[in-house]
């Protein structure tokens with residue numbers, strides 16, 4: 001558990017219900033921000049947990065992903081960004097006393113990817129998953145496509161938070177001509 005999370009007083013800082021928004025966040029997108037903001041209207045506290053996905057080699061290291069998330073969520077009340085240690089998500093959620101995982105769904109493809117994990121988490125520990133339908137105006141947004149657009153020097157404004165735009169282009173964009 002990071003210092004920020006401990007400082008927030010977890011577990012039990014807020015007398016209410018805590019949820020976890022887990023993900024790779026490589027990098028955080030405007031779609032992620034939408035889901036996190038909406039989770040904060042439903043729960044008393046939101047823990048945005050950055051996890052390592054063993055099948056993905058990240059472009060941004062863990063420290064960078066945390067930094068970009070914190071900069072993107074600056075000032076948002078009752079939202080804490082944390083690096084989840086290795087291990088199962090259900091164990092992390094149990095330690096936090098979280099009552100649910102929150103995930104956004106852009107499409108049926110997302111649902112097909114997320115449903116088995118939600119069922120497995122519930123089977124393992126009874127942990128519930130709340131699915132929020134993605135904002136249709138952001139249905140085209142994903143970390144992987146934002147990275148691909150950046151590789152080709154395209155415009156990633158609106159796909160990722162403003163603070164992430166220069167960092168993404170700097171990391172992946174084509175070298176300047178000349």
Ligand code: PNS
Pocket residue numbers: 022023024025051052053056087088089090116117118120121
């Ligand atoms: O943003 P991603 O990469 O789709 O997030 C997937 C993630 C990291 C949330 C998922 O792989 C996960 O929960 N990993 C933690 C390990 C775990 O509990 N695995 C079993 C899931 S049923």
